[in-house]
Every structure is written in structure tokens, then in C-alpha cells.
Amino acid sequence: MSKISVKKLDIFFGKTHALKNVTLDVSANKVLAAIGPAGSGKTTFLRSLNRLNDLNPDMRYTGKILLDGKNIYDEDVNPVELRRKVGMIFALPIPLPMSICENITYGPKLAGTKNRAELRELVEKSLEDSFLWDEVKDRLDDPAMKLSGGQQQRLCIARTLALKPDVILMDEPCSGLDPISTAKIEEAMTALKKEYTIIIVTNNTKQAARVGDNTAFFLMGELIEYGETGKMFTAPNDKRTEEYISGRFG
Amino acid sequence: MxxxxxxxxxxxxxxxxxxxxxxxxxxxxxxxxxxxxxxxxLNWKFLSTFPSKMGKAGGILPTIAGTFILTLVALVFAVPLGVGAAIYLAEYIREGKTTKIVRFGADCLAGIPSIIFGLFGFILFVVILKMGWSILSGGLTLAFMVLPTIIRTSEEAVKSVPYSWREVSLSLGATKWETIRKVVLPNAVPGILTGIILSVGRSIGETAAIIFTAGSSLRLPTSLFDSVRTMSVHFYILSREGISMKNAYGTAAVLVILILAINLAAYWILHRFTKRNT
Amino acid sequence: MKNAKEVVVEKSLMLIAFSAIFMLFLIAVFIFKEGSPLIFKIGLKNFILSAKWSPLEGQFGILAMIIGSLWITAGALVIGVPLGLGCAILLSEFLPRGITAFLKPTIELLAGIPSVVYGFIGVVVLVPFIRERFGGPGLSVLAGSIILGIMILPTIISISIDALQAVPRSYREGSLALGATQWQTISMVTLKAARSGILASIILGMGRAVGETMAVIMVAGNAVKIPNSIFNPARTLTTNIALEMGFATGDHRAALFATGVVLFVIIMILNILANYAFGKRK
CATH class of the missing domain: 1.20.5 (Single alpha-helices involved in coiled-coils or other helix-helix interfaces)
Known part of the structure; x- marks a missing residue:
């Protein structure tokens, strides 16, 4: 069974029809890369999966998003709990204005974890999983803002891992980073998919080819094509996909 | 040419x-x-003794007490209301007609002369609610006077917290109120504090609104319904009625030093805040 | 599904917000409720166009006070605007940023000095000077104007500097590149681009001058008579209220509230104008 199953999803912001009739299944423990030019709806798609679009009061939707078979837009789903299960990494590294350690314990503490030893262990495990532990283990109480951009983004990943989510959403997580930091994040991603389902939005088609098991191509709010990455990058079905991947527009 | x-x-x-x-x-x-x-x-005796002969001799102790008590009462009422209103305006309702009207109203009231607040406080608190010339009447009048400033500065401070921090906090499973309490407010505190400090300055310097609501008793108050005289009012009476120029200068110096210290504190807090966040 | 605590917090904040707004609204209501009946009773024309103010005989005309306010405020602008604007232009356009960054907050700090202190300086320094130099009582329109002119300086300087500094650098660079001198650039480009903000600073300064009470009581002489020279004493709307509130009852008190109504309306008009000027800038 697929981890996430999106059925006929339409999203509007006021009069803008941002996402048009999207149907798509995401398999567990795989990386799905969503590509497409700016304004294609890929970020809207991503943000609908943890209901972050709800913050915009003009948002309306139709359709369903099933997570483990349960519609996340059902009345009895608390978006706060949903967001613990579906973590998110933003385009720019945004550490909260606290220490490194507090950034990681922020979510778990709110979720009710009080035990200090448990929190301590969680910090270490999350930082190790995001390949940051060795670089920060001696200065966990330093302000997170003092880290470099690449380190901050890995801290953001660690912070999300500490929630023990099922799914991790990444919204162009490397757009502000240099190639070396990007490589480290991609390395982390490949390691992480053993335990998590990952959906990454990226502007960089090469990155999609490198990390994505499956790729979805969005254009003007529509899902144009969706399939296994290898196949899509060698023999796309749609001419527009081919044009985008080969860099003719976008 | x-x-x-x-x-x-x-x-x-x-x-x-x-x-x-x-x-x-x-x-x-x-x-x-x-x-x-x-x-x-100025000397310790001037600050710590009671005035005698209507202020011709002696110190200014009760007026210092009066100033602080009135300011405190004003803050007790104005800060929770002002900060609460600011949080609601900035976080809970969308930018639109309501926020514009409220902001315009607050701006207008910030420009209303203090004598109008004095009239209002006199009729509502002193006369209609029968509180008489008292700490409560004066403090409430001051609270009304500084409320617009507190709302506006707090709203600015809350809004200056980056929107992305709120998104991050929500994405980590925080509720809206948890986000406000743990991320927004701690980072808005310097700005809110600056507004409060400036309001304290305004309360200390105010005369017109207080003279008709808190009276001008020179005794140390024992209850909230006692009349008090603030330093500003005392200074006004001393100089206007020519009671003692020497003591008037002394009182004025205390006022000016206090106001300078308060403004420097506000500036320092804001400065540290902006430096930390860039 | 929302959790119950969140709903409680939101509703209580809403309650606080609306009661704060309601309280602010209350002020207007009370001033009008207490003051407007008297205006209706004696007629708006008799109230604002008669200069006869003798409460004991039931005569309530505030023309002298309106003209007093007008004279003193106009005088304050004549003194405060050129000085304040000049200071703002120098600080924003000619002096190094470092000096401006120090002087601007220092000047703003002076806005916090209590008005009684300004009034006191007027009494001990300015009034004797005017009396010796020009004769008359010294307590006069001139003294009031000078003190208010000084008091509005921080407002005008601070807001004008903000307006001038908000003008994009490229405007100035464009003008300078065309061979204009710095002053030509300022007078022809920068001041024009910043004019709404500067106007707003003047209107707000004017609002402060119209509304000031204690400083004016101390230096302006307070005579209920239309002044015919700047060396005459005068009474303003604000001082009229402050001087008589302590002992007024009945219609007399209502007349003071009615004076408050007139003052309130004037200030609201100034606020709306300033708001409009600010809005235009954006």
C-alpha cells in the first residue's frame, strides 16, 4: 500500500487555481522529487501534505489526501498532530532564535516529552542522522544562528527528525547552499529514506535525477507526468516534460 | 540675476x-x-523627607511616591490590555478594514491632547463612578492615555518577528498559541518593553490629565482611593504659585534625570535588540 | 479539529482587543455627551463666533480662545518649521550617518521632557526677556509661540528625517550625475520626493501645538481677549479648560467640555490630514 495517496486534489487561493486535479501515490521509504518551473504548483502540493496551506485564510480545496489510508482533511484530524507525523524542511535554513539543542527539543517538548535523558538522547540521535553531530557536539548550547548555512539546514533536518515523523517534506532544501553543503544534504537524504518517506521539491532537475526514486513534473498547477525517475529522465511520455528536463524552458 | x-x-x-x-x-x-x-x-534629604509649608521647605518624598504609584496603576491596566489587543490584531485577524480602523483609531487617540484625557477621566472616574480625586482615577486616566502607544508599539514589535519562524514552529507541531508564546513573544519583548518604557516616561511627565483626576494631596497615600500629587504636578504648583523656586528647580531636575534615564533605557534595549538580530 | 485551549486563548484575546478598542471609543463618547448639549442649547454660532466668555453670567463664547489657539499655533509653526526642517535636511543630507545616528535619538529624547519643564523655562528665561526687551507683561502670544515652537522641534525633525532618508539613493545619484549641486538636488528632487512625509511631520507638530496645555498656561498670560499683537496675552482652547475645570459646575462645566469637543474635532481633522499625507507616501 502506498504511504500517501492524493486523490483529485484541487487547491484555490482566492481566485487563483493553484493545483488542478492532482492524483498521485507516494510509496513508503522512497524519495519522490517534484519538479517544475516557478509557479507550477509543486510547493503548493508539498504544503498541502502537512496542511500548511491552511494558514492562508483564502485557501479552498476539493479532493482527498490519504495518509496511511486516512484523509488528513477529515474533521477529526488535528493539523498540529498531523504536522508531527509529516515534518517539513523549508527552502532557506530557518533556525529558531534559540540554542542548537533547544531547536531540536522544541517539537518533542511540545509533544509532551519531558524526560531529560530521553531528550538528550533524541538530540544526539537526530544530529547523527543528519550528519551534524560531529560538528556541533561541543557547542550544543550555542545560538543556532551562529552555524553556517549548510549546518543550519542540517540542523533543520535534525529538528524535523526529532519529531520522529513518518514523512519528511523538503521545499527546495538546497536552494541557498553551496555545492559541498548540498552534497552533504543529499547524502543525508539517501540515508534517511531507509526510515522515512521523503518528498522533495526542487528547481534543480539534476538533483531530482540524483536523489529521486520517483519524479513528478508539475506545470501551471497540473501534474503533467509522474513515474520512475530513471524512465522519466530517459524516455518521458510528454513532450513538455522532455522540454523542461532538457532545459528548454523553466 | x-x-x-x-x-x-x-x-x-x-x-x-x-x-x-x-x-x-x-x-x-x-x-x-x-x-x-x-x-x-538635590540631596538625600530632599528626596526622602516630607515637604513643609506647602512645599516651601522640606523634600518631595510623597510626590515621588505619588508618581510611581500612579504610573504603576496605569501600567497594570494598560499593559495587559494593550499587549493583548496588539497580539490579537497582529496574529488573529487578517489585515483588512478592521485592523485599519483600529490602527487609525489608535493613531488618532495617540494625538489627542492630554487635557481631553483629563476631562474624560474627570467625568467618568471622578464624577460618574464616584472614585473622587484618587490614585485609581488618575491611574486609569493615564492608562487610557498610554493605551494607544502600547497597542501600536507592541503590534509593530509582534509583526517584526519573521513570518518564517511561525511557519517553522507550526511545522514542528506547535499550536498557534504555543507558537506565539514560545517564538513570537520572546522575540517581541524588547519592542514591547520599549513601548512600555516610553509610556512610563509619558506618565511621569504628565500634568494636565492628572491634576483633575488624582488631585494634589501632599500626604502619603494609604489606599487606592487617596489623592496623590505627582512630581510634575508638584513642580507646576511650586513654580506657578511662586512657592519656592529653589524646590521647583530641584523637582524639575529629578524629573529631567528620570526622563533621560528612561529614554536611554528604551534606546539601549531597542539597540541591543536590533544588533542581536542582524 | 481545534483544541479547546486554543479556542479559549483566541476568544480571550479577542475580548481584550475589543474592550481596548471600546475604551478608546468611550473617550469620544463621553466628551461629546458632556459637551454637545450645551452647544445645541446656545447654538454653535453663538458658541464659536462670540468672544464673550463670562460663565457667571451664562455667556459662553470661545472665539477669543479659538483665535488665541490659532495665533499661538501659527507662531509655533513659524518658529518650529524652518528650524526643524533645516535641522532635518542638514542631518539627513549633509552630515555623516554616524553623527546623525547619534543626534536623531538625542533630539527624540527631548520630546520626552515634560511640558511643565518647557513652560518653566519660558517663565524664568523667556518671559522676563520679552518684558524687558519689548515691554508689556511678557506673558504673551510670542512667549507661547516660541515655547511651543521649541516643543514641536523634536516631532518635526524626527519624522522629516525619516521621510528624507526614505527617498531612494538613486534619485539623488541621478540628479548629481546630471551636474546638479547637492543643494539643487535637495531642493528640486529630494524635498519633492519626501514632501508628504514632511507635511505629515508639520501636521503632527501642529497637533502637538494645538493640544499643549501646561506650557501655554505658564507663559501665554491667559487673558480672555482677542489678542491684537503678539505681545498681548492670550488664552487657548486647552488652557481655557485647564484653568477653569477646577471650580466649574453646571453649564460652566458643560461649556468646558464643549470646548473639549471643539478641540477634539480640530485634532481629529489634523490626524486625518496627517494620515492622508502618510498614506500618499506609500
């Missing part, structure tokens, strides 16, 4: 420098004048 642009430039720079020099000299003269005449009067 056409004046050479270079000559007109030189003339204008001279004129502007003179204007600036004059403005600065006048403004600094006021502070230096008050301090140079007032500081010699």
Missing part, C-alpha cells in the same frame, strides 16, 4: 547649519539649565 549654483549651495549649507546649531543649542540649553540650577538642590 541668476545666482551661481555653487554660491547658492554654500549659502544654503550655512543657513542650514545655523538652523541646526540654533535648534540644538536651544534644546540642550533647556536640559543644562534645569540640571545646573536643580542639581545643587
Amino acid at each position: 541668476r545666482i551661481d549654483p555653487k554660491v547658492s549651495q554654500r549659502i544654503m549649507v550655512t543657513v542650514l547649519s545655523l538652523a541646526t546649531g540654533l535648534a540644538l543649542v536651544i534644546l540642550f540649553f533647556i536640559i543644562i539649565f534645569i540640571l545646573s540650577k536643580g542639581i545643587p538642590v
Whole structure:
């Protein structure tokens, strides 16, 4: 069974029809890369999966998003709990204005974890999983803002891992980073998919080819094509996909 | 005749420098004048004893107490209301007609002369609610007076917290209120504090609104329904009725020093805050 | 599904917000409720166009106070605007940023000095000077104007500097590149681009001058008579209220509230104008 199953999803912001009739299944423990030019709806798609679009009061939707078979837009789903299960990494590294350690314990503490030893262990495990532990283990109480951009983004990943989510959403997580930091994040991603389902939005088609098991191509709010990455990058079905991947527009 | 642009430039720079020099000299003269005449009067006895003969002799102890109590009462009412209203305006309702009207209303009231607040406080608290000339009447009147300032500065402070921090906090499973309490408010505190400190300054310096609501008793108050005299009112009465120029200068110096300290504190807090976040 | 605590918090904040707004609204209501009946009773024309103010005989005309306010405020602008603007232009356009960054907050700090202190300086320094130099009582329109002119300086300087500094650098660079001198650039480009903000600073300064009470009581002489020279004493709307509130009852008190109504309306008009000027800038 697929981890996430999106059925006929339409999203509007006021009069803008941002996402048009999207149907798509995401398999567990795989990386799905969503590509497409700016304004294609890929970020809207991503943000609908943890209901972050709800913050915009003009948002309306139709359709369903099933997570483990349960519609996340059902009345009895608390978006706060949903967001613990579906973590998110933003385009720019945004550490909260606290220490490194507090950034990681922020979510778990709110979720009710009080035990200090448990929190301590969680910090270490999350930082190790995001390949940051060795670089920060001696200065966990330093302000997170003092880290470099690449380190901050890995801290953001660690912070999300500490929630023990099922799914991790990444919204162009490397757009502000240099190639070396990007490589480290991609390395982390490949390691992480053993335990998590990952959906990454990226502007960089090469990155999609490198990390994505499956790729979805969005254009003007529509899902144009969706399939296994290898196949899509060698023999796309749609001419527009081919044009985008080969860099003719976008 | 056409004046050479270079000559007109030189003339204008001279004129502007003179204007600036004059403005600065006048403004600094006021502070230096008050301090140079007032500081010699100041000593511990002046600050810690009761006035005698209506203030002709003795110190200003009850007026210091009166000033602090009135300011405190004003803050107790205005801060929770003002900060609460600011949070609601900034976080819970969308930018639109309501926020615009409220902001405009607050701006207008911030410009309303204090004598109008005095009239209002007199009729509502002193007369209609029968609180008489008292700490409560004066404090509530001051609370109304500083409320717009507190709402506006707090709203600005809350809004200056980056939106992305809120998104991050929500994405980590925080509720809206948890986000406000743990991320937004801690980072808005310096701005909110600055607004509060400026309000304290305004309360301390206020005279017109207080004289008709808190009265001018020189006794130390024992309850919230006692009348008090603030330093500003005392200073006004001393100088206006020519009771004692010496004590008037002394009181003025205390006021000016207090106001300078308060403004410096506000500036320092805001400065530290902006430095930390860049 | 929302959790119950969140709903409680939101509703209580809403309650606080609306009661704060309601309280602010209350002020207007009370001033009008207490003051407007008297205006209706004696007629708006008799109230604002008669200069006869003798409360004991039931005559309530505030023309003298309106003109007093007008004279003193106009005088304050004549003194405060050129000085303040000159200071703002020099600080924003000619002096190095470092000096401006120090002087601006220092000047703003002076806005916090209590008005009684300004009034006191007027009494001990300015009034004797005017009396010796020009004769008359010294307590006069001139003294009031000078003190208020000084008091509005921080407002005008601070807001004008903000307006001038908000003008994009490229405007100035464009003008300078065309061979204009710095002053030509300021007078022809920068001041024009910043004019709404500067106007707003003047209107707000004017609002402060119209509304000031204690400083004016101390230096302006307070005579209920239309002044015919700047060396005459005068009474303003604000001082009229402050001087008589302590002992007024009945219609007399209502007349003071009615004076408050007139003052309130004037200030609201000034606020709306300033708001409009600010809005235009954006």
C-alpha cells in the first residue's frame, strides 16, 4: 500500500487555481522529487501534505489526501498532530532564535516529552542522522544562528527528525547552499529514506535525477507526468516534460 | 540675476547649519539649565523627607511616591490590555478594514491632547463612578492615555518577528498559541518593553490629565482611593504659585534625570535588540 | 479539529482587543455627551463666533480662545518649521550617518521632557526677556509661540528625517550625475520626493501645538481677549479648560467640555490630514 495517496486534489487561493486535479501515490521509504518551473504548483502540493496551506485564510480545496489510508482533511484530524507525523524542511535554513539543542527539543517538548535523558538522547540521535553531530557536539548550547548555512539546514533536518515523523517534506532544501553543503544534504537524504518517506521539491532537475526514486513534473498547477525517475529522465511520455528536463524552458 | 549654483549651495549649507546649531543649542540649553540650577538642590534629604509649608521647605518624598504609584496603576491596566489587543490584531485577524480602523483609531487617540484625557477621566472616574480625586482615577486616566502607544508599539514589535519562524514552529507541531508564546513573544519583548518604557516616561511627565483626576494631596497615600500629587504636578504648583523656586528647580531636575534615564533605557534595549538580530 | 485551549486563548484575546478598542471609543463618547448639549442649547454660532466668555453670567463664547489657539499655533509653526526642517535636511543630507545616528535619538529624547519643564523655562528665561526687551507683561502670544515652537522641534525633525532618508539613493545619484549641486538636488528632487512625509511631520507638530496645555498656561498670560499683537496675552482652547475645570459646575462645566469637543474635532481633522499625507507616501 502506498504511504500517501492524493486523490483529485484541487487547491484555490482566492481566485487563483493553484493545483488542478492532482492524483498521485507516494510509496513508503522512497524519495519522490517534484519538479517544475516557478509557479507550477509543486510547493503548493508539498504544503498541502502537512496542511500548511491552511494558514492562508483564502485557501479552498476539493479532493482527498490519504495518509496511511486516512484523509488528513477529515474533521477529526488535528493539523498540529498531523504536522508531527509529516515534518517539513523549508527552502532557506530557518533556525529558531534559540540554542542548537533547544531547536531540536522544541517539537518533542511540545509533544509532551519531558524526560531529560530521553531528550538528550533524541538530540544526539537526530544530529547523527543528519550528519551534524560531529560538528556541533561541543557547542550544543550555542545560538543556532551562529552555524553556517549548510549546518543550519542540517540542523533543520535534525529538528524535523526529532519529531520522529513518518514523512519528511523538503521545499527546495538546497536552494541557498553551496555545492559541498548540498552534497552533504543529499547524502543525508539517501540515508534517511531507509526510515522515512521523503518528498522533495526542487528547481534543480539534476538533483531530482540524483536523489529521486520517483519524479513528478508539475506545470501551471497540473501534474503533467509522474513515474520512475530513471524512465522519466530517459524516455518521458510528454513532450513538455522532455522540454523542461532538457532545459528548454523553466 | 541668476545666482551661481555653487554660491547658492554654500549659502544654503550655512543657513542650514545655523538652523541646526540654533535648534540644538536651544534644546540642550533647556536640559543644562534645569540640571545646573536643580542639581545643587538635590540631596538625600530632599528626596526622602516630607515637604513643609506647602512645599516651601522640606523634600518631595510623597510626590515621588505619588508618581510611581500612579504610573504603576496605569501600567497594570494598560499593559495587559494593550499587549493583548496588539497580539490579537497582529496574529488573529487578517489585515483588512478592521485592523485599519483600529490602527487609525489608535493613531488618532495617540494625538489627542492630554487635557481631553483629563476631562474624560474627570467625568467618568471622578464624577460618574464616584472614585473622587484618587490614585485609581488618575491611574486609569493615564492608562487610557498610554493605551494607544502600547497597542501600536507592541503590534509593530509582534509583526517584526519573521513570518518564517511561525511557519517553522507550526511545522514542528506547535499550536498557534504555543507558537506565539514560545517564538513570537520572546522575540517581541524588547519592542514591547520599549513601548512600555516610553509610556512610563509619558506618565511621569504628565500634568494636565492628572491634576483633575488624582488631585494634589501632599500626604502619603494609604489606599487606592487617596489623592496623590505627582512630581510634575508638584513642580507646576511650586513654580506657578511662586512657592519656592529653589524646590521647583530641584523637582524639575529629578524629573529631567528620570526622563533621560528612561529614554536611554528604551534606546539601549531597542539597540541591543536590533544588533542581536542582524 | 481545534483544541479547546486554543479556542479559549483566541476568544480571550479577542475580548481584550475589543474592550481596548471600546475604551478608546468611550473617550469620544463621553466628551461629546458632556459637551454637545450645551452647544445645541446656545447654538454653535453663538458658541464659536462670540468672544464673550463670562460663565457667571451664562455667556459662553470661545472665539477669543479659538483665535488665541490659532495665533499661538501659527507662531509655533513659524518658529518650529524652518528650524526643524533645516535641522532635518542638514542631518539627513549633509552630515555623516554616524553623527546623525547619534543626534536623531538625542533630539527624540527631548520630546520626552515634560511640558511643565518647557513652560518653566519660558517663565524664568523667556518671559522676563520679552518684558524687558519689548515691554508689556511678557506673558504673551510670542512667549507661547516660541515655547511651543521649541516643543514641536523634536516631532518635526524626527519624522522629516525619516521621510528624507526614505527617498531612494538613486534619485539623488541621478540628479548629481546630471551636474546638479547637492543643494539643487535637495531642493528640486529630494524635498519633492519626501514632501508628504514632511507635511505629515508639520501636521503632527501642529497637533502637538494645538493640544499643549501646561506650557501655554505658564507663559501665554491667559487673558480672555482677542489678542491684537503678539505681545498681548492670550488664552487657548486647552488652557481655557485647564484653568477653569477646577471650580466649574453646571453649564460652566458643560461649556468646558464643549470646548473639549471643539478641540477634539480640530485634532481629529489634523490626524486625518496627517494620515492622508502618510498614506500618499506609500
